[in-house]
Amino acid sequence: MESLLAWGHYLTGITWIGILYYFNFIQVPFLGKVTPETKGEAFKHLVPNALWWFRWGALGTWLFGAILLMNQGRFGSAFALQGQDAVIGMGAWLGTIMLFNVWGIIWPNQKKVLGIKEATADEKKAAGRVALMASRTNTMLSIPMLFFMANSGHASGLF
Template sequence: MIDFTLVLDRWLHFLAGITWIGLLYYFNLVQTQAVATANNDPQGPGPAAISKYVAPRALFFFRWSALVTWLSGLTYLGTAPQYSIHGAFTLGVGAHNPSLTTIGMGAWLGTIMLFNVWVLIWPNQKKLLGFVEATPEKKKKAARVAFLASRTNTMLSLPMLLFMGGASHGLLF
């Protein structure tokens, strides 16, 4: 018998994950370069066109899709019969279940990425977008921290996706 709540949770996890990772790649591959180009174009609209109108909306969906992805993944780990939250986050140690090791690696990478979004990227982006007052020195530091955390997430996204997909498709580590 099909557990439709499990199916809906998994689809929510996929959709939110696609949104999160898609926006992550947008920020790293498109927006960063577009702002740099806008800064160097004396006749263009400047980076405010992106920073004022696009970035706040994209960051809203970015951070909330990250949280929904993580929470729906946690729900799936807790309700899917082949997994458990404890088993995944202990990498299946003692459980003799290699799929827990694989899904657990993905869960840990996703957790690190969620931390980066909410603790490093978003608080520093608020300074850069003017939502929080910051001196030019603090903005420079905020830009560096947000950049490094975002690039870290981009690098972690590939192994995270490999582990997540591998757990349900038999690629076990």
């Protein structure tokens, strides 16, 4: 059971963080250089699909990680940053903050940018800036989060 939970955590985590890096290092610079028509096509077809995988990858990663910690009897001690579970707890807290950024800041603002939620041109511009800053924050938080996860013995020895 632990192997499957760990595998799910890793797979969804790779999806989430991979798309996060794609957004920040590839898509944002690209969309800043293209024509309005190209940007419109991307907002119609590419971006909503990427955001779907991004937000569900985030939720899947957190859920698999939380269930894995519960299965190991470490959920409470990890989130309380107690003893040997403090390292994984730091990673878990950073992942939790990042999850809230995805669902509470990035996605609601991207819905305005994409026209899923009605907004004026000024509101769309402001929403785009807020979403970008939250995404950049998540990119920066992902570095220590990955460090803590990798150095915690997180599901080590299961494979």
